[in-house]
Amino acid sequence: MDTKTDSSTRSRFGALGTSALRPDGIPKVQGRFAFSSDAWADNMLWGATLRSPHPYARILSIDTSPALKINGVSAVVTADDVPGKLTYGLIASDQPVFARDFVRYAGEPVAAVAADHPETARRAIAAIKVEYEVLAPLVDAEEAINPSLEKIHPDGNVIRRQRIVRGDQNLVGDIVVEGTYEIGMQDQAFLGLEAALALPDDDGRGVELFVATQWLHEDQKQIAACLGLDTDRVRLTLGGVGGAFGGREDISLQVHCCLLALVTGRPIKMQYGREESFFGHIHRHPATIFMRHHADRDGKLRRVESRLVLDGGAYASTSSAVLINAVTHVQGPYQCENATVDGYAVRTNNPPCGAMRGFGVVQACFAHESQMDKLAEACGVSPVDIRLKNAMRTGDKLITGQVVESVAPVERCIRETAALPLPAPLPESPDPLEIPGGSGLTARKSNVRRGVGWGVSIKNLMYSEGFDDYATARCRLADGVATLQFATAEVGQGFVVLAQQIARTVLGVDTVLLEPITTAIGSAGSTSASRQTWMSGGAVDGACRLVRERLFEWVAKKNGLDPIRLAVEGTDVVDTMGTLRIAVEEATRGMTFDETFEHHHRPTEELDENGQGNCHVAFAFVAHRAVVDVDPELGLVKVVQIATAQDVGKVLNPLAAIGQIEGGIAQGLGLAVMEEIVLRDGKMRNPSFTDYLLPTALDAPEVIATMIEEPEPQAPLGAKGIGEPPCISVTPAIVAAIRAATGRQLPRTPVRPQDIVFGP
Amino acid sequence: MSNEFYALQVNGIRHEVRDAWVGESLLYVLRERLGLPGTKGACEQGECGSCTVIMDGEAVCSCLVMAATAVEADITTVEGLSSDGEPTDVQRSFVNAGGVQCGFCTPGLIVAVHHLLDRNPSPSDLEIKEAISGNICRCTGYGRIFEAVRQARDARTTDTSGGE
Numbered sequence: 001m002d003t004k005t006d007s008s009t010r011s012r013f014g015a016l017g018t019s020a021l022r023p024d025g026i027p028k029v030q031g032r033f034a035f036s037s038d039a040w041a042d043n044m045l046w047g048a049t050l051r052s053p054h055p056y057a058r059i060l061s062i063d064t065s066p067a068l069k070i071n072g073v074s075a076v077v078t079a080d081d082v083p084g085k086l087t088y089g090l091i092a093s094d095q096p097v098f099a100r101d102f103v104r105y106a107g108e109p110v111a112a113v114a115a116d117h118p119e120t121a122r123r124a125i126a127a128i129k130v131e132y133e134v135l136a137p138l139v140d141a142e143e144a145i146n147p148s149l150e151k152i153h154p155d156g157n158v159i160r161r162q163r164i165v166r167g168d169q170n171l172v173g174d175i176v177v178e179g180t181y182e183i184g185m186q187d188q189a190f191l192g193l194e195a196a197l198a199l200p201d202d203d204g205r206g207v208e209l210f211v212a213t214q215w216l217h218e219d220q221k222q223i224a225a226c227l228g229l230d231t232d233r234v235r236l237t238l239g240g241v242g243g244a245f246g247g248r249e250d251i252s253l254q255v256h257c258c259l260l261a262l263v264t265g266r267p268i269k270m271q272y273g274r275e276e277s278f279f280g281h282i283h284r285h286p287a288t289i290f291m292r293h294h295a296d297r298d299g300k301l302r303r304v305e306s307r308l309v310l311d312g313g314a315y316a317s318t319s320s321a322v323l324i325n326a327v328t329h330v331q332g333p334y335q336c337e338n339a340t341v342d343g344y345a346v347r348t349n350n351p352p353c354g355a356m357r358g359f360g361v362v363q364a365c366f367a368h369e370s371q372m373d374k375l376a377e378a379c380g381v382s383p384v385d386i387r388l389k390n391a392m393r394t395g396d397k398l399i400t401g402q403v404v405e406s407v408a409p410v411e412r413c414i415r416e417t418a419a420l421p422l423p424a425p426l427p428e429s430p431d432p433l434e435i436p437g438g439s440g441l442t443a444r445k446s447n448v449r450r451g452v453g454w455g456v457s458i459k460n461l462m463y464s465e466g467f468d469d470y471a472t473a474r475c476r477l478a479d480g481v482a483t484l485q486f487a488t489a490e491v492g493q494g495f496v497v498l499a500q501q502i503a504r505t506v507l508g509v510d511t512v513l514l515e516p517i518t519t520a521i522g523s524a525g526s527t528s529a530s531r532q533t534w535m536s537g538g539a540v541d542g543a544c545r546l547v548r549e550r551l552f553e554w555v556a557k558k559n560g561l562d563p564i565r566l567a568v569e570g571t572d573v574v575d576t577m578g579t580l581r582i583a584v585e586e587a588t589r590g591m592t593f594d595e596t597f598e599h600h601h602r603p604t605e606e607l608d609e610n611g612q613g614n615c616h617v618a619f620a621f622v623a624h625r626a627v628v629d630v631d632p633e634l635g636l637v638k639v640v641q642i643a644t645a646q647d648v649g650k651v652l653n654p655l656a657a658i659g660q661i662e663g664g665i666a667q668g669l670g671l672a673v674m675e676e677i678v679l680r681d682g683k684m685r686n687p688s689f690t691d692y693l694l695p696t697a698l699d700a701p702e703v704i705a706t707m708i709e710e711p712e713p714q715a716p717l718g719a720k721g722i723g724e725p726p727c728i729s730v731t732p733a734i735v736a737a738i739r740a741a742t743g744r745q746l747p748r749t750p751v752r753p754q755d756i757v758f759g760p
Numbered sequence: 761m762s763n764e765f766y767a768l769q770v771n772g773i774r775h776e777v778r779d780a781w782v783g784e785s786l787l788y789v790l791r792e793r794l795g796l797p798g799t800k801g802a803c804e805q806g807e808c809g810s811c812t813v814i815m816d817g818e819a820v821c822s823c824l825v826m827a828a829t830a831v832e833a834d835i836t837t838v839e840g841l842s843s844d845g846e847p848t849d850v851q852r853s854f855v856n857a858g859g860v861q862c863g864f865c866t867p868g869l870i871v872a873v874h875h876l877l878d879r880n881p882s883p884s885d886l887e888i889k890e891a892i893s894g895n896i897c898r899c900t901g902y903g904r905i906f907e908a909v910r911q912a913r914d915a916r917t918t919d920t921s922g923g924e
Binding site: 019021022024025026028029030031032033034035037038040117118119188189190191192193240241242243245273274431433434439491492493494655656658659661662663664665666667688689690694695696697698700703 | 781783788791792796797798799800801802803804805807808810837838839842847850851852854855856857858860861862863864865866867870886888889890892893894895896897898899900901902903904905906
């Protein structure tokens with residue numbers, strides 16, 4: 001009956017499976033959509049943050065009095081003014097609201113001010129006198145493992161170590177290939193800078209915060225603890241979010257902004273500039289990964305060995321989860337029975353690192369895919385054949401012992417990617433914009449060499465290791481109009497349109513209103529880990545189904561029928577065994593049905609000391625083929641085309657899905673050829689969009705994508721999360737293509753011109 | 761200084777800016793003083809294009825323009841592209857083609873694309889890429905944005921070709 005309902009409503013525009021248009025689209029193109037940086041209140045002050053210039057130093061004294069003397073400055077706060085807990089953090093509470101004794105990274109907050117104008121605030125910050133005793137920073141992640149080294153934080157220098165020991169530990173393959181790979185520090189570089197507006201309650205014992213974040217309830221909990229307030233006295237509303245990609249999962253300005261509001265009794269607006277944004281949020285972990293692959297002579301993978309070191313920077317953030325993702329995905333989407341893996345996430349005086357799209361798996365994938373190409377070469381087979389030979393299937397065991405119960409169409413991903421057409425060769429006289437170097441007019445066509453490379457990946461969906469990251473949604477149906485409420489952070493991905501599609505499909509309504517996204521309803525969990533379509537989608541679906549049950553009961557009662565006979569068809573309630581057909585709008589006139597639903601995924605386990613355990617919920621797979629043009633003498637690269645086939649479960653909105661795929665590919669391209677935060681002695685050298693390069697329209701390759709639809713039985717809507725896979729294996733595919741074009745080894749990403757020109 | 765003011769001509773309306781610090785950028789004044797927050801700031805260096813406005817027929821980064829130096833200019837922001845509140849052809853094509861995700865880069869892109877199509881109604885695909893290469897989008901990978909511009913271009917070309 002459900003199938004019948006689904007197929008008859010599928011074509012109705014706005015329902016699931018259609019390219020329904022997002023409800024915030026028109027306001028966004030007209031400039032009317034309110035981002036958190038657009039929030040404004042009467043009588044508001046501007047907040048600003050003083051940050052440490054040193055990666056590691058002891059604070060000897062802080063003198064705020066010169067700042068307070070400046071006309072227009074209302075308050076200066078430091079660690080001494082924090083009324084509650086002095087630290088926060090997503091997993092471990094190890095990061096100070098303001099540094100008190102030590103600063104542990106360049107850019108760490110030391111004080112904040114409130115003033116009548118952003119420029120006054122900037123001057124006030126400059127006037128605060130901080131006396132530091134500068135210490136030698138610990139900036140080498142490998143060094144941080146050394147237990148004899150002085151601890152730079154009371155929690156120690158190793159944030160987490162996790163081994164995986166499985167199968168034969170002494171197996172040596174007929175073919176053995178190894179390598180050490182490096183991944184640079186990438187920035188999320190969301191366009192909408194961190195911004196918030198805090199409104200203090202009249203009684204001074206509560207605060208309301210409009211903020212761009214990925215997880216309202218987690219922010220609420222951490223803010224309340226630091227302010228020493230009951231959680232319900234901190235109320236959050238999602239301000240419009242200008243992208244996130246993991247960079248808004250941690251606290252940035254939330255506590256500072258609320259604290260200034262409570263201290264001054266006035267609304268506070270805080271907004272980072274681009275440079276401060278680089279200091280104010282976490283980044284993708286740089287990593288060094290050694291891998292040794294053992295295989296039979298024909299290329300059948302028998303054992304992987306790996307040692308991974310992830311630089312977590314000064315504070316833990318989500319480093320332990322990132323590490324677990326890296327170590328548990330290091331085999332890639334391939335069958336492998338034996339593994340010896342040792343992974344570290346360490347603390348240094350570098351900028352803190354945490355979640356970014358594909359967290360942990362991006363790093364592991366660069367290593368295992370580089371290895372698969374080495375293995376292919378050593379076995380004398382093609383990159384495609386080596387991957388097909390080892391492709392994982394549903395029912396296979398991971399190196400953690402977990403059985404992959406998810407649909408696992410790895411072979412299809414590879415074959416369907418391979419079937420996509422290759423791009424045309426460069427024309428006889430190409431436009432300079434079409435060759436490496438672009439408008440710089442530097443490369444000559446005769447020097448340009450083309451290369452093709454492959455990458456395939458596996459990515460876990462949702463949170464792991466026993467964490468119950470449930471999602472809540474409420475549905476109200478009255479007079480033919482559905483109203484949905486959830487705390488799911490809409491960060492650009494389009495959950496708002498998906499939620500409407502679900503309600504239209506389940507309830508047969510056209511009009512679906514959305515309540516503001518606030519903490520007034522239960523948590524939706526974080527918009528991360530490719531989890532909201534599954535989790536919040538499941539919650540909205542569940543709430544709508546509960547409402548539909550109530551509706552059927554009501555219609556059945558009125559018509560003397562058994563509710564089990566009823567179904568929604570298009571916009572009608574129909575009796576599947578009779579003739580009754582009544583419009584949902586008609587059936588709900590004067591009635592209100594109101595239900596709330598929590599969606600939980602199946603439980604997961606923590607890993608044991610040997611890295612064994614069912615720690616992940618589900619998996620998604622993808623293959624990428626990259627075609628690049630390279631000028632080997634100048635070290636310039638143009639990514640010409642990316643072909644991809646992605647395991648999506650089910651396409652719920654084709655337009656939104658291709659947007660995720662193309663967007664993820666661009667970020668993976670950035671990590672392959674241009675994006676890196678450059679550090680020297682713990683200090684960022686390029687915290688600006690002039691020096692941290694992002695892909696532009698001219699860097700965007702042609703993307704041809706196939707979406708593989710094999711509905712996932714575990715997933716409430718049959719759909720897997722699609723946000724992360726696009727950015728994971730595209731990076732090693734591009735680097736492999738550059739290797740193919742140049743013959744260079746390129747063990748490091750991003751590939752820099754000097755790596756191509758002078759590298760081994 | 762409190763009685764001093766300067767005036768800006770924005771979207772056909774004269775605005776007086778009073779009691780302002782002379783160092784304020786046009787972006788800041790539009791957003792914080794004139795109630796026109798549609799123009800976005802994301803880099804303060806003219807690299808990302810989020811703050812693009814039209815000044816005397818040229819697309820400029822309003823973060824790089826001192827507001828007080830723009831007194832003689834005719835300024836159009838994203839809010840002023842349509843006179844009747846209805847979305848323009850370019851605005852509609854961005855929504856229909858999936859060119860909008862988080863939407864933060866969108867106002868700047870919309871202004872840049874209007875500027876492009878007003879000067880060159882039938883740009884080639886490469887001309888489109890070049891014209892918007894100063895506008896960074898972090899969400900879409902540009903694919904759906906190209907599609908949006910192509911749709912707007914093709915619609916304009918079709919509309920005008922009948923009369924030729």
